[in-house]
Amino acid sequence: xxxxxxHLTSVPRETTGLLNRLKEKAKGFLDMPQNAINLFVPIExxxxxxxxxxxxALQEDTxxxxxxPLAHFSDSLHFARFLIYEGPEHPKVYGSYxxxxxxxxxxxxSFLQQLVHKSSAGxxxxxxxxxxxxxxxxxxxxxxMKYLQQHLLPAQAFYVNTIGRGVKQIQDEERLRQGLQEYxxxxxxxxxxxxxxxxxxxxxxxxxxPDLFWALEPPVRPSLLWKAKENLRFITLAxxxxxxxxxTWPLILGWVVVVQIKEMGDEELTDRASLERLxxxxxxxxxxxxxxxxxxxxxxxxxxxxxxxxxxxSLAQFSLRHVFNNGDLAGIPLLxxxxxxxxxxxxxxxxxxxxxxxxxxxxxxxxESYMVDFxxxxxxxxxxxxxxxxxxxxxxxxxFDGARNEQRFKDYLGHHQLSTLVWHAPYKHLxxxxxxxxxxxxxxxxxxxxEKQAKAWLQRLS
Amino acid sequence: MKDAVIGKMTYTLDAxxxxxxxxxxxxxxxxxxxxxxxxxxxxxxxxxxxxxFTINSAAKARKALSKLQARLTYAEERPALExxxxxxxxxGLIKIGVSKEVADEFSNEFRSGMNTEHKRRIxxxxxxNAPEHWHWGGPDTPSIDFLLLCYAKDQAALExxxxxxxxALASSAVEEILCLxxxxxPEAKEHFGxxxxxxxxxxxxxxxxxxxxxxxxxxxxxxxxxxxxDRYTQRPLIPAELDFSNQLPPDPEGxxxxxxxxxxxxxxxxxxxxxxxxxWRYLKEQAGSEEKAIRLASKMVGxxxxxxxxxxxxxxxxxxxxxxxxxxxxxxxxxxFKCPLGAHIRRTHPRDSLQPEPGSExxxxxxxxxxxxxxxxxxxxxFHPTMDPMEYMKLLDQDQPSTERGLHFICINANIGRQxxxxxxxxxxxxxxxxxxxxxxxxxxxRSSYGLPQNHxxxxxxPVRSQIREMPEFVRIKGGxxxxxxxxxxxxxxxxAGVNT
Numbered sequence: 010x011x012x013x014x015x016h017l018t019s020v021p022r023e024t025t026g027l028l029n030r031l032k033e034k035a036k037g038f039l040d041m042p043q044n045a046i047n048l049f050v051p052i053e054x055x056x057x058x059x060x061x062x063x064x065x066a067l068q069e070d071t072x073x074x075x076x077x078p079l080a081h082f083s084d085s086l087h088f089a090r091f092l093i094y095e096g097p098e099h100p101k102v103y104g105s106y107x108x109x110x111x112x113x114x115x116x117x118x119s120f121l122q123q124l125v126h127k128s129s130a131g132x133x134x135x136x137x138x139x140x141x142x143x144x145x146x147x148x149x150x151x152x153x154m155k156y157l158q159q160h161l162l163p164a165q166a167f168y169v170n171t172i173g174r175g176v177k178q179i180q181d182e183e184r185l186r187q188g189l190q191e192y193x194x195x196x197x198x199x200x201x202x203x204x205x206x207x208x209x210x211x212x213x214x215x216x217x218x219p220d221l222f223w224a225l226e227p228p229v230r231p232s233l234l235w236k237a238k239e240n241l242r243f244i245t246l247a248x249x250x251x252x253x254x255x256x257t258w259p260l261i262l263g264w265v266v267v268v269q270i271k272e273m274g275d276e277e278l279t280d281r282a283s284l285e286r287l288x289x290x291x292x293x294x295x296x297x298x299x300x301x302x303x304x305x306x307x308x309x310x311x312x313x314x315x316x317x318x319x320x321x322x323s324l325a326q327f328s329l330r331h332v333f334n335n336g337d338l339a340g341i342p343l344l345x346x347x348x349x350x351x352x353x354x355x356x357x358x359x360x361x362x363x364x365x366x367x368x369x370x371x372x373x374x375x376x377e378s379y380m381v382d383f384x385x386x387x388x389x390x391x392x393x394x395x396x397x398x399x400x401x402x403x404x405x406x407x408x409f410d411g412a413r414n415e416q417r418f419k420d421y422l423g424h425h426q427l428s429t430l431v432w433h434a435p436y437k438h439l440x441x442x443x444x445x446x447x448x449x450x451x452x453x454x455x456x457x458x459x460e461k462q463a464k465a466w467l468q469r470l471s
Numbered sequence: 472m473k474d475a476v477i478g479k480m481t482y483t484l485d486a487x488x489x490x491x492x493x494x495x496x497x498x499x500x501x502x503x504x505x506x507x508x509x510x511x512x513x514x515x516x517x518x519x520x521x522x523x524f525t526i527n528s529a530a531k532a533r534k535a536l537s538k539l540q541a542r543l544t545y546a547e548e549r550p551a552l553e554x555x556x557x558x559x560x561x562x563g564l565i566k567i568g569v570s571k572e573v574a575d576e577f578s579n580e581f582r583s584g585m586n587t588e589h590k591r592r593i594x595x596x597x598x599x600n601a602p603e604h605w606h607w608g609g610p611d612t613p614s615i616d617f618l619l620l621c622y623a624k625d626q627a628a629l630e631x632x633x634x635x636x637x638x639a640l641a642s643s644a645v646e647e648i649l650c651l652x653x654x655x656x657p658e659a660k661e662h663f664g665x666x667x668x669x670x671x672x673x674x675x676x677x678x679x680x681x682x683x684x685x686x687x688x689x690x691x692x693x694x695x696x697x698x699x700x701d702r703y704t705q706r707p708l709i710p711a712e713l714d715f716s717n718q719l720p721p722d723p724e725g726x727x728x729x730x731x732x733x734x735x736x737x738x739x740x741x742x743x744x745x746x747x748x749x750x751w752r753y754l755k756e757q758a759g760s761e762e763k764a765i766r767l768a769s770k771m772v773g774x775x776x777x778x779x780x781x782x783x784x785x786x787x788x789x790x791x792x793x794x795x796x797x798x799x800x801x802x803x804x805x806x807x808f809k810c811p812l813g814a815h816i817r818r819t820h821p822r823d824s825l826q827p828e829p830g831s832e833x834x835x836x837x838x839x840x841x842x843x844x845x846x847x848x849x850x851x852x853x854f855h856p857t858m859d860p861m862e863y864m865k866l867l868d869q870d871q872p873s874t875e876r877g878l879h880f881i882c883i884n885a886n887i888g889r890q891x892x893x894x895x896x897x898x899x900x901x902x903x904x905x906x907x908x909x910x911x912x913x914x915x916x917x918r919s920s921y922g923l924p925q926n927h928x929x930x931x932x933x934p935v936r937s938q939i940r941e942m943p944e945f946v947r948i949k950g951g952x953x954x955x956x957x958x959x960x961x962x963x964x965x966x967x968a969g970v971n972t
Contacts, residue, residue: 186908190938193935193936193938194938194940198932198937199932199937200934200935202934203934204933204934207934207935281579281705284575284579284582284583287579288583288587288589291587291589292588292589294589295589295592295593295896296592296921296922297921298902298903298921347826347827347828347833350826373903374897374901375593375893375896375897377888377889377892377893377896377897378893378896378897381840381889381893384700385827385837385840386826386827413700413702414700414702415698415700415702415889416702416703416704416705420705437921438902438903438908438909438921438923439903439908440903440906442903442906443903443906443908446906463934464933464934467933467934467935468806468931468936470935470936471807471812471906471907471929471931471936
């Protein structure tokens with residue numbers, strides 16, 4: 010009898026378990042593999058100096074500091090930063106935000122849960138300087154979690170260098186490459202083997218190495234179901250776009266003309282930021298292969314500009330998610346447009362009822378090379394997105410000129426760049442090109458290759 | 472009171488050239504305005520020295536420098552006996568009386584100098600290369616106001632010239648800080664034994680032979696002309712009312728300001744000390760034999776000792792190649808089998824090898840926005856008078872006195888940030904250049920960055936690369952600075968600036 014009862018009661022429990030699992034599955038099917046965290050939390054004015062001290066301590070060693078050691082999150086956290094951004098009424102009214110921007114593997118909520126569970130004291134040390142943070146007596150995990158969730162902002166556009174490649178994969182594949190390099194150095198050079206022979210020898214070595222043999226399996230990738238859903242979404246939205254353009258092209262054309270007319274009357278910034286300001290910004294740069302860049306500014310006033318900015322960012326988001334999701338940003342060979350392969354992540358966030366836009370990116374090289382790369386290769390992309398900002402170098406027909414005016418553009422950035430107070434970079438010696446190459450080294454351990462293919466693959470170990 | 476010499480030097484608009492034979496290309500450039508070093512390296516004047524000076528009294532110095540101004544060499548003449556050029560530091564401009572308002576119109580790099588923490592990071596001037604160890608130009612050495620570049624037919628003439636200049640300046644409270652000697656080496660070589668100075672940006676306006684290469688826009692080398700973006704590089708533009716004696720040309724872009732930069736440019740100076748025995752000792756150790764050491768060294772440079780590029784003659788040196796600059800990378804050596812992807816010349820001048828669209832004109836145009844007009848000279852006695860690496864390697868086991876030798880690297884560019892600093896940081900020091908991982912420029916690159924050792928050199932080969940590691944540093948920085956090389960009008964303005972205020 011009792012066993013029957015247990016049996017009966019256990020049935021619904023099993024069902025809920027199954028449901029939960031299904032729910033999990035469905036979530037995995039809907040979620041993007043990489044996600045943007047954008048926390049904007051108002052600071053209490055009198056606590057800002059203390060907060061700056063806390064952040065300074067974090068910056069000393071973002072991996073292993075005593076307050077919020079980000080090494081605890083090395084399984085899911087890519088880049089992260091803290092900065093302080095003034096409110097819209099600055100300097101008349103104090104309204105500064107503490108901004109936390111990060112890119113993580115898996116859902117945002119899971120990461121925040123981890124933060125709350127592993128580093129509640131660290132969160133308290135930082136966010137207790139912020140308005141309405143739960144008072145000491147009420148600081149439960151739930152209260153903290155709720156607080157963080159309340160202050161999340163969406164990114165209107167979010168660029169991920171390669172959608173689906175997690176931080177763990179990046180770290181593992183770099184270990185693989187280093188292992189293979191060590192192995193190659195044990196061979197006597199020049200190697201007297203054919204490429205296919207050498208490749209097999211390498212594969213054999215990997216298979217026999219307890220710390221490398223995992224690499225023979227392909228990395229965890231988004232499910233086929235997820236890919237099908239993404240494709241369906243792409244086709245639906247693209248189709249919808251074609252329909253909209255077909256029926257409203259005169260309107261769009263008229264729109265562009267209106268923007269062009271407005272553009273001719275817009276003021277552009279013509280002076281340089283102070284050397285002191287610029288050198289202060291430079292002081293936080295070039296400690297790794299990559300750098301952080303944070304900048305913010307006000308949008309040009311008026312509904313037209315606001316709608317232009319919104320539509321452009323939506324279009325950008327659509328193309329970033331469905332087209333430029335595999336290592337190359339904005340390259341369209343069909344149109345002769347060159348892409349950029351040095352960006353890891355980028356976030357575009359609209360603020361204060363669309364009055365302002367904050368941009369945050371992680372890129373390879375120095376700021377000079379970053380600017381030059383974009384001016385040379387993707388000035389149209391910069392123009393179409395940022396020409397809605399006040400003071401941006403004058404564009405023509407949304408796409409032209411603008412950033413091509415090298416000096417004006419660099420000066421514009423000098424005025425709008427924000428000081429990033431804390432920056433965490435977990436793989437600071439790897440460029441985006443390196444990371445992509447590592448993934449291909451691993452992929453080349455599987456499958457058949459002819460001599461030519463094997464030759465090309467072996468060059469990846471240069 | 473205004474000096475008579477200054478008074479006469481009012482600006483003349485671009486007049487037709489008096490010496491039409493000098494240039495084969497009809498050009499809008501007034502050569503009387505441009506200091507000679509921009510147009511020529513004074514190869515016919517083998518003796519040269521570089522003097523650094525500090526000003527103790529602006530009023531006295533102004534007089535002496537005004538007299539000197541009449542003796543400076545401008546591009547219109549090809550001097551047969553001697554040449555003198557003069558370049559200022561930011562501190563020097565302030566000291567001679569240029570107002571802060573005007574001086575702050577100069578480029579950020581020039582104003583910041585080479586010593587900031589950030590510049591040290593990107594230029595690789597850290598640890599043993601830190602400016603604290605420098606012989607000049609560092610925080611612990613006397614501050615430099617200007618640089619005199621002197622050239623003459625022979626050493627005796629040079630000494631006489633420099634001595635007379637130094638004495639005249641000393642009597643006007645201008646003190647010499649130090650003077651750097653130079654010594655040209657046989658066959659235009661540098662101390663490691665390789666021919667140097669082969670690839671230079673081709674400036675059509677300065678071409679004397681009517682050649683037809685892809686030109687580098689004049690504005691990349693000289694301020695006040697359209698640059699590689701067909702725009703004007705940031706330059707000191709000042710309100711017309713500050714140009715008291717109407718000495719400066721109008722802003723060519725059409726604003727009501729005057730252009731203090733036009734026909735002037737920036738000069739970057741780095742003293743690079745070369746450890747010749749350490750270089751060849753390491754290579755011999757790594758390669759095993761002398762022949763192989765020369766081959767490995769050539770792979771690092773990207774050229775054989777004769778200057779013939781690896782791309783043109785991958786297996787052995789071929790001194791008979793006449794035009795050693797006529798090559799590209801993409802079609803002949805995309806993978807780096809001939810000239811390794813990380814070789815010195817493939818970094819400092821990548822030609823058509825980088826994005827966008829390697830092999831295309833776009834790629835060449837991209838490289839051409841990062842060019843340096845090199846005007847440096849070697850210094851110190853050669854390790855062996857023949858300059859032959861084989862001879863060098865014979866001497867390695869003998870006890871040699873450690874002699875100071877190297878290169879006084881001088882380059883001219885309109886935008887220090889986009890040109891010199893970019894080449895040094897994004898290309899030469901960058902261990903991740905061209906998809907590599909831990910490979911700095913084997914000759915001049917920093918051996919550590921981002922807190923990690925960066926000391927590999929990889930040779931792409933079939934079936935797989937070979938790699939050397941723990942490559943020591945062969946070049947050490949002993950001094951450096953950013954200078955402004957003014958036009959004739961700007962020089963007159965600078966010398967009169969303090970008089971009028």
